[in-house]
Amino acid sequence: MTIETVNAPTRPRIDVAAALRDAAITTLLAFGLFLPLIGFQTVVNIRNELELNTRWPLLLSLVAAVGIARLAYSFLFAPWLEHLKQRPVSATQSPVLGLLAQWFTPFAIGFAIFYPIIVITLGGYGGALKWVDNFGIQILIYVMLGWGLNIVVGLAGLLDLGYVAFYAVGAYAYALLSKEFGFSFWILLPLAGVMSSFWGIMLGFPVLRLRGDYLAIVTLAFGEIIRIVLINWVDLTNGYAGISGIPRPTFFGIPFNANEDGFAATFGLEFSPIYRTIFLYYLILALAFLTAFVTVRLRRLPVGRAWEALREDEIACRALGINTTNTKLTAFGMGAMFAGFAGSFFAARQGFISPESFTFLESATILAIVVLGGMGCQIGVAIAAIVMMGGTEIMRELEFLKHIFGPSFDPTQYRMLLFGFAMVLIMVVRPRGLISSRTPSVFLKERKAIPHDLVKEGHG
Amino acid sequence: MGIAGDILLRVEHLTMRFGGLVAVDDLSFDARQGEITALIGPNGAGKTTVFNCITGFYKPSEGRIGLCHGDAAIWSELDALTEGGNRGIKQGSNGLYLLERMPDYLVTQQARVARTFQNIRLFPGMTVLENLLVAQHNSLMLASGYTLLGIFGFPSYRRAEKASIDLARDWLNRVGLIHRADDPAGDLPYGDQRRLEIARAMCTDPVLLCLDEPAAGLNPRESAQLNELLLSIGNDHGISILLIEHDMSVVMEISDHVIVLDYGVKISDGAPEEVRNDPKVIAAYLGVPDDEVEKVEAEVGL
Numbered sequence: 001m002t003i004e005t006v007n008a009p010t011r012p013r014i015d016v017a018a019a020l021r022d023a024a025i026t027t028l029l030a031f032g033l034f035l036p037l038i039g040f041q042t043v044v045n046i047r048n049e050l051e052l053n054t055r056w057p058l059l060l061s062l063v064a065a066v067g068i069a070r071l072a073y074s075f076l077f078a079p080w081l082e083h084l085k086q087r088p089v090s091a092t093q094s095p096v097l098g099l100l101a102q103w104f105t106p107f108a109i110g111f112a113i114f115y116p117i118i119v120i121t122l123g124g125y126g127g128a129l130k131w132v133d134n135f136g137i138q139i140l141i142y143v144m145l146g147w148g149l150n151i152v153v154g155l156a157g158l159l160d161l162g163y164v165a166f167y168a169v170g171a172y173a174y175a176l177l178s179k180e181f182g183f184s185f186w187i188l189l190p191l192a193g194v195m196s197s198f199w200g201i202m203l204g205f206p207v208l209r210l211r212g213d214y215l216a217i218v219t220l221a222f223g224e225i226i227r228i229v230l231i232n233w234v235d236l237t238n239g240y241a242g243i244s245g246i247p248r249p250t251f252f253g254i255p256f257n258a259n260e261d262g263f264a265a266t267f268g269l270e271f272s273p274i275y276r277t278i279f280l281y282y283l284i285l286a287l288a289f290l291t292a293f294v295t296v297r298l299r300r301l302p303v304g305r306a307w308e309a310l311r312e313d314e315i316a317c318r319a320l321g322i323n324t325t326n327t328k329l330t331a332f333g334m335g336a337m338f339a340g341f342a343g344s345f346f347a348a349r350q351g352f353i354s355p356e357s358f359t360f361l362e363s364a365t366i367l368a369i370v371v372l373g374g375m376g377c378q379i380g381v382a383i384a385a386i387v388m389m390g391g392t393e394i395m396r397e398l399e400f401l402k403h404i405f406g407p408s409f410d411p412t413q414y415r416m417l418l419f420g421f422a423m424v425l426i427m428v429v430r431p432r433g434l435i436s437s438r439t440p441s442v443f444l445k446e447r448k449a450i451p452h453d454l455v456k457e458g459h460g
Numbered sequence: 461m462g463i464a465g466d467i468l469l470r471v472e473h474l475t476m477r478f479g480g481l482v483a484v485d486d487l488s489f490d491a492r493q494g495e496i497t498a499l500i501g502p503n504g505a506g507k508t509t510v511f512n513c514i515t516g517f518y519k520p521s522e523g524r525i526g527l528c529h530g531d532a533a534i535w536s537e538l539d540a541l542t543e544g545g546n547r548g549i550k551q552g553s554n555g556l557y558l559l560e561r562m563p564d565y566l567v568t569q570q571a572r573v574a575r576t577f578q579n580i581r582l583f584p585g586m587t588v589l590e591n592l593l594v595a596q597h598n599s600l601m602l603a604s605g606y607t608l609l610g611i612f613g614f615p616s617y618r619r620a621e622k623a624s625i626d627l628a629r630d631w632l633n634r635v636g637l638i639h640r641a642d643d644p645a646g647d648l649p650y651g652d653q654r655r656l657e658i659a660r661a662m663c664t665d666p667v668l669l670c671l672d673e674p675a676a677g678l679n680p681r682e683s684a685q686l687n688e689l690l691l692s693i694g695n696d697h698g699i700s701i702l703l704i705e706h707d708m709s710v711v712m713e714i715s716d717h718v719i720v721l722d723y724g725v726k727i728s729d730g731a732p733e734e735v736r737n738d739p740k741v742i743a744a745y746l747g748v749p750d751d752e753v754e755k756v757e758a759e760v761g762l
Contacts, residue, residue: 301610302596303610312583313583319564320597441590445642455584
């Protein structure tokens with residue numbers, strides 16, 4: 001500590017010549033790469049002939065942008081990174097940050113609870129629908145999935161690339177059972193969780209002797225198996241066409257419709273679709289809170305500590321008499337159960353499901369949320385989910401960009417590109433996720449956050 | 461706990477082969493209740509392999525490893541147990557276990573053999589206290605009703621957790637790490653990590669503690685502290701210790717019984733004094749005496 005305070009961080013000198021050379025090389029590379037990709041375009045003309053068009057202005061502007069970005073990196077970003085590295089890592093946070101950390105969680109929970117009311121006040125019934133549904137519910141589903149996967153990946157350190165399979169099991173369990181047997185949402189919610197959990201354990205038995213990359217590949221395959229079974233077992237699942245007309249959840253028996261016995265009429269309100277949306281919002285909020293609560297609870301129980309110990313060192317766990325197979329299975333089963341809950345909610349909310357909703361991209365998105373948020377950290381995962389899912393939705397709102405780039409410009413198409421940038425940026429700046437320190441589950445005198453460089457990531 | 465001097469661990473005809481390599485060859489020895497038994501030998505003699513066989517990390521190619529809890533009279537059941545397919549028997553507070561039949565975690569959980577590792581294996585990202593609580597996993601798991609009671613915060617679980625924290629605090633006091641209880645284990649200096657690993661092994665409530673080179677990398681002062689700690693574990697808790705060690709000051713000072721391995725074969729077995737003066741041991745460690753070399757040279761015709 002003392003040495004670091006004596007050597008106050010100095011601004012590193014910038015080598016202008018080197019920066020210019022770098023920029024020139026990067027520009028040349030970009031030109032070589034973009035010339036065939038962007039400089040030329042094949043277009044089918046009106047006589048159905050293939051024509052070669054050139055797009056020199058676009059090519060030049062992109063190459064120039066790359067060169068300028070490289071210069072900006074050398075002059076602004078690199079010195080800043082260097083500066084960050086030199087700054088002494090203080091064990092104790094500044095008081096402002098400490099206060100923020102202390103009040104952030106209660107504030108976030110309060111905001112989540114009052115969110116629909118705030119939105120209705122600001123936008124009225126008609127305007128609020130989109131914000132509660134597309135932003136609120138959509139984000140909360142991913143928050144919940146992120147927290148569920150966090151148990152498997154963040155706590156137990158088992159890399160699961162097929163998490164969406166359990167989400168699919170929950171969704172199809174709800175859809176099929178409610179359509180065929182007319183069970184209510186509240187019976188099917190736990191049932192879907194149990195079924196997903198069952199499949200989690202079924203998958204777990206054969207694959208948990210695998211480690212690291214091998215485990216990741218097998219879970220990836222399992223996710224695909226479930227999806228392909230859903231596509232091909234047409235008798236049961238109706239294949240690609242999916243299942244429609246899934247019964248919607250009711251307000252403890254009172255349906256949300258415009259009839260005499262509907263929700264609005266029963267409570268003497270004017271009919272509006274927003275009541276159902278608000279009900280669904282609070283439902284998924286409650287489910288997400290349940291996931292968080294159970295995870296926080298489990299971390300302080302022997303099983304949660306065994307998960308984390310497993311992530312740290314599996315051999316040491318076995319030497320301490322911990323049955324590692326059972327411990328991994330509980331993690332898998334627990335994670336799968338929450339995915340099942342989320343899946344049955346998803347089916348009930350959409351009223352229609354098809355295998356299209358359960359592709360590998362979904363697994364990857366959920367995993368990205370967990371990794372970006374910081375493995376094992378609830379708040380980090382929630383923030384990552386809000387940024388990633390909210391970001392996607394926000395891009396739909398950026399209509400004004402059409403005035404700049406022309407009417408054919410669709411900002412949502414750049415979603416994956418921006419995800420990629422965000423990933424790279426996070427991995428450069430905070431390689432272990434947004435919030436990477438670990439909070440101990442128990443303490444004698446004071447709870448000290450554990451720096452991320454000591455915490456292991458697990459090897460499956 | 462049995463009477464001091466009774467046989468606690470009996471290793472018979474233990475052989476471990478890795479392909480064509482015979483790491484341990486027909487090794488038999490006994491470890492006694494309340495004693496510190498040291499396993500020594502030059503590098504590559506097969507000591508750690510023996511440890512891994514005893515603690516279930518390796519399945520021996522041949523041989524039998526028996527461990528007794530409580531009264532030594534139960535050893536009479538050994539042959540019957542071997543004939544039958546069971547891993548062990550329990551008669552009241554006495555028990556007899558065949559360790560070669562058990563997977564690693566059951567060796568700790570049921571047969572109550574705890575171990576440490578040559579290259580320390582703590583949970584570096586967990587605090588010192590958490591490390592000791594993970595060691596009490598099985599008893600806490602039972603108290604938490606396999607998580608069901610625990611998740612609803614039943615008072616019986618809270619009591620059990622408090623008791624386990626008290627036990628951990630006790631051990632932290634004994635190894636002098638109480639002031640580091642809330643620090644991550646990976647932050648401790650090397651010597652402290654060694655002591656913490658021993659404390660963690662002790663928290664599993666063992667009858668036999670297997671230590672793989674506990675004094676490796678310690679300075680003389682730390683090494684002396686370690687001697688004290690090991691002696692007190694033996695004396696205060698009546699726990700037997702099986703020890704692999706290169707540091708002769710530790711071996712000769714604290715062990716009651718020394719077994720010497722060389723190339724997987726036992727070459728000497730007895731009290732430290734006897735072993736120290738055994739010509740075979742001296743030959744293994746220092747090479748053969750000069751006159752023997754001359755004799756061999758004469759035979760070969762040099």
